[in-house]
Amino acid sequence: MQERHHLPEDQIIRDLLRPVVYTSTMNWVAFIVLGGVLTAFVFAAGWMFYWGVGVTGLNRPNMWGFMIVNFVFWIGISHAGVMISAILRLTQAEWRRPVTRAAEVMTMFSLMTAMTFPFMHTGRPWRTAYFVFPYDFWRGIWPDVRSALVMDPSAVFTYLTGTILFVFVTMIPDFAILRDRSTGWRHGLYRVLALGFRGQERQWKMQTISGFLLAAIMLSIFVSVHSIVSWDFAFSLDPVWHSTVWAPYFVIGAVHSGVSAVVTLMALMRWLFKFDSYLRPEHFDAIGRLLVVVGSAWMWFFMLDVFFDLFRQDPVDLVIMNTRFFAWPYVLLLAFIFIFGYFIPVPIWLFRRFRRNIKVMFWTSIMVNVGMWSERYWLVVPGLQQKYQWSFDWTSYRPGPIEVTLIIGSFALVGTLLLVFSKLFPPIPVWDELEGQRFAGEIQVGKRTVPAIVREF
Amino acid sequence: MATHAEHAHGHRRVQRTWDLTPQQVVTDGLQRIRAAGSSYRLALIISAILGVIGVIALIIRPIIGAGWGDRQAWTYVAATFGFLMSTVGSAPCFSVAMRLTRGHWRRPVNRLAELWGAGLIVPFILLVLLIFVLPNTEGRQTLWFGWWAAPYLWDIVMMLALTICGYGFLYVASLPDMAIARDQVERDRPGRFTRMARGFRGTVYQWQIIDRGVAYLGALYILLYVGTMTVMASELILALLPGDNSAIFPAAYTVAGLESGIAVTIIAMAVFRRWGGAGEYLESEQFFAASKLMLALGLLWFYFHWTEFVIWWYGRTPRELSLLKVLYFEPYFWLFVIAFACMFLAPLFVLVWTRIRMGIAGPTVAACLVVVGQAVDQVRLMSASFSIPNIYEKELSIIPNAYIPGVFDILLYVGLAGGAFALVLLALKVVAYPSIWEITAGLWLRARKQYYKTEVTLIGKPN
Numbered sequence: 001m002q003e004r005h006h007l008p009e010d011q012i013i014r015d016l017l018r019p020v021v022y023t024s025t026m027n028w029v030a031f032i033v034l035g036g037v038l039t040a041f042v043f044a045a046g047w048m049f050y051w052g053v054g055v056t057g058l059n060r061p062n063m064w065g066f067m068i069v070n071f072v073f074w075i076g077i078s079h080a081g082v083m084i085s086a087i088l089r090l091t092q093a094e095w096r097r098p099v100t101r102a103a104e105v106m107t108m109f110s111l112m113t114a115m116t117f118p119f120m121h122t123g124r125p126w127r128t129a130y131f132v133f134p135y136d137f138w139r140g141i142w143p144d145v146r147s148a149l150v151m152d153p154s155a156v157f158t159y160l161t162g163t164i165l166f167v168f169v170t171m172i173p174d175f176a177i178l179r180d181r182s183t184g185w186r187h188g189l190y191r192v193l194a195l196g197f198r199g200q201e202r203q204w205k206m207q208t209i210s211g212f213l214l215a216a217i218m219l220s221i222f223v224s225v226h227s228i229v230s231w232d233f234a235f236s237l238d239p240v241w242h243s244t245v246w247a248p249y250f251v252i253g254a255v256h257s258g259v260s261a262v263v264t265l266m267a268l269m270r271w272l273f274k275f276d277s278y279l280r281p282e283h284f285d286a287i288g289r290l291l292v293v294v295g296s297a298w299m300w301f302f303m304l305d306v307f308f309d310l311f312r313q314d315p316v317d318l319v320i321m322n323t324r325f326f327a328w329p330y331v332l333l334l335a336f337i338f339i340f341g342y343f344i345p346v347p348i349w350l351f352r353r354f355r356r357n358i359k360v361m362f363w364t365s366i367m368v369n370v371g372m373w374s375e376r377y378w379l380v381v382p383g384l385q386q387k388y389q390w391s392f393d394w395t396s397y398r399p400g401p402i403e404v405t406l407i408i409g410s411f412a413l414v415g416t417l418l419l420v421f422s423k424l425f426p427p428i429p430v431w432d433e434l435e436g437q438r439f440a441g442e443i444q445v446g447k448r449t450v451p452a453i454v455r456e457f
Numbered sequence: 458m459a460t461h462a463e464h465a466h467g468h469r470r471v472q473r474t475w476d477l478t479p480q481q482v483v484t485d486g487l488q489r490i491r492a493a494g495s496s497y498r499l500a501l502i503i504s505a506i507l508g509v510i511g512v513i514a515l516i517i518r519p520i521i522g523a524g525w526g527d528r529q530a531w532t533y534v535a536a537t538f539g540f541l542m543s544t545v546g547s548a549p550c551f552s553v554a555m556r557l558t559r560g561h562w563r564r565p566v567n568r569l570a571e572l573w574g575a576g577l578i579v580p581f582i583l584l585v586l587l588i589f590v591l592p593n594t595e596g597r598q599t600l601w602f603g604w605w606a607a608p609y610l611w612d613i614v615m616m617l618a619l620t621i622c623g624y625g626f627l628y629v630a631s632l633p634d635m636a637i638a639r640d641q642v643e644r645d646r647p648g649r650f651t652r653m654a655r656g657f658r659g660t661v662y663q664w665q666i667i668d669r670g671v672a673y674l675g676a677l678y679i680l681l682y683v684g685t686m687t688v689m690a691s692e693l694i695l696a697l698l699p700g701d702n703s704a705i706f707p708a709a710y711t712v713a714g715l716e717s718g719i720a721v722t723i724i725a726m727a728v729f730r731r732w733g734g735a736g737e738y739l740e741s742e743q744f745f746a747a748s749k750l751m752l753a754l755g756l757l758w759f760y761f762h763w764t765e766f767v768i769w770w771y772g773r774t775p776r777e778l779s780l781l782k783v784l785y786f787e788p789y790f791w792l793f794v795i796a797f798a799c800m801f802l803a804p805l806f807v808l809v810w811t812r813i814r815m816g817i818a819g820p821t822v823a824a825c826l827v828v829v830g831q832a833v834d835q836v837r838l839m840s841a842s843f844s845i846p847n848i849y850e851k852e853l854s855i856i857p858n859a860y861i862p863g864v865f866d867i868l869l870y871v872g873l874a875g876g877a878f879a880l881v882l883l884a885l886k887v888v889a890y891p892s893i894w895e896i897t898a899g900l901w902l903r904a905r906k907q908y909y910k911t912e913v914t915l916i917g918k919p920n
Contacts, residue, residue, distance in 0.1 A: 245704035247764040308704035450917040
């Protein structure tokens, strides 16, 4: 069913630049609330740096807890950008247009947020400056470059660099639009960022080809980043961690949580910025169908991991699986994983009527991320707390208020960064929407008028 | 101003398919049903003879060998089963995937992918024979955890469900064309099409049933295929290799199957284009799109195998080193090299070039190599797993020597594959190619439009 309204180009530009020029009351409320939570985040981090990592629940053998779980979670959320932007750009899916920028920018900010957690986890993050620069080879310390823990920062920084480039290239035409419609310091900022873009044929050609090339390059980086993150665990010989499936399992889980986060973001943008004409039910319908496939693939990998942990009937593996399935709080987390991660949202998404309901999509997407956060915790912590051979070495991990504050604060950090971004740049690509308008059409089939799109061959 | 497509692909011409009239499509679709050509008859005879040879070899092999109970004697039966599941069984999944993405290029290709499902009865029969060679689940690695009648009953039930679903999917998807054949070919003399079309008259309600039937059966087929391949990979390979609990292996096995399914569909496209008179339906757009997917799955094949290898390599426990030796580096090293080259390197180096993907020969050559690679890989995996003398160990203590096939092994491998192909060819006498109703729908949903200095196509998106 055709929902696109043919809007004049002036109106499209005005609507999509509205968040940049006008700050609504709800925007201010969001800034204040998020700012408050962010303050608590900074306070909690400062408290931990001052008093030491001992204020958290981390202790032998649970050296990794909430912070690594959150690191993995935010890296996962960051995969949405590449999934939606790169893959849909390469396959020329029309419905990607209003979604790509929000997905790409969320990728960028999620990655930055994820990277804060290993730094905070060191307890004295300033020391990373003088053990990273110059790198240890020159001082006679030889880090094992075959270790996933050494490959990880390289992968994440490469991904971040690639994402920033990708976002930048796809925003150049919008910088030009903003440059031509602004004054003062904003005009100077946009003029620099626009790199002299004037909409000439060659410039468009270069911009389009760069976008395609970067999208193709980002795909391989996107797979490798979360694979390497999974290998932080799987390369070790810890029981239930040392599994061959973790790399693609993490990647597909990342896509599942990331694309769900994009749905959450789309619903919030539609509500906050009044983008009803641009983020239409058809977009939620399309992304919902994608989520059914991605969610089902994730469930398949989850079942593979569980079944093959039990396959060999190894006594050590069985003890940890027993903990995961029957011990508190893991039994609750397992329920969250199954129910919130799959068995509520995916059956709902099978029905078109619910996929096109924005409220339903919003709440189911949040459920998925509750389930996926629980899944990361369920995967990581039980393997650690019973990793040693002797049961007197086993302890339970009890996260403290500092860790909980850091987790909640990370959501506020991403939210704040996204709001600040929307004050400087349009959250929906203006040039992409204008192009989509040109490519939209209709054809007559019998008595019906059917929406159509232009294809070049 | 040159279009983006020309910059990206160097191609401007619109496919001739969309210039045809519905009447031309009907004539072309019913052509093989009305009268088969000599090349069709020759192909059918050869593949039927191969099928008979395969059956004879299947019966004789255990008789002249160490008997029906010797698991190693069934190696090539298992390899044939795996090969057919990865080709004939997986091609319909390609059709379902194309329908899910709602691309219009798929219309001339769907039927070719679905037709391969006509051969599903062959792997089903092979599994029924093969499954009783396996011991029950007590004391060994298994997915069934002591379930009653496992693995025999459940494996057969899964395979039966897949087979029925595959035939059902083919039937429902071709029902409107059977109705056309009833009306055009059997006008005055009701025959098989009248029975099979079951009163289909093209009412709105009937079309809704077809749409939903195709969608639900297709989705069910994919779920059953993935589930069946997961179980078969576990049953026929992992469970027989002591200490092998590689969770990624079933996924790798399934993805390899999906890659081969696309490969056999591309080969069918090339054959029909060259000898089947379907040159107007199968042009570079279809080969370009299908080869992109095949390349993506080839990359995924490598990724899954690499993750398995790297985890075992980093772990380096004696158990993992034994598995690396038996599967990759010792008795079956050269088979692995061939499979690696054909299923990953060849598609990568051939199909990474846009110009080659836009042609016909490039994707076809890559597809042929993928099918060869799949055939070799199945031999590698089944030879390794079926050669283990003691599957009750906790880890592999002795790496067995490579299993060298005899004449009857080769005959049954080639012959049974030929037999499945014969069934696919027979299906062409009742299932029209090209898919008349889908191509005609595509004709209605396209229009040409002048766009500045170029001409573009408007593609309708009713959903």
